[in-house]
Amino acid sequence: MQPFKLERSVFKAQTVEEAANHSEYYKTLTWQERLRIAFYLNSVAFNYDINNPPKMDKTKFMTRSRNK
Secondary structure (H helix, E strand, O other), X not given: XXXXXXXXXXXXXXXXXXXXXXXXXXXXXXXXXXXXXHHHHHHHHOOOOOOOOOOOOHHHOOOOOOOO
16 A cells, blocks of 8 residues: 655645634534545545545554453
8 A cells, every 4th residue: 555645735825814714614614514624635635536535554553452
């Protein structure tokens, strides 16, 4: 599996005032809409197809029982 790198040329720098204006708009949205937007922005930032996101590499995690 190839690692996805952040595509830094997609985004632009903003002033504090511009960023504050955006946050007010996003606060009016539901959590589902904000999650959908975040998913889209991740697909743009890491350059993957939104309809075919990369699979999680589950070999990097392990589970163990908390019972002794």
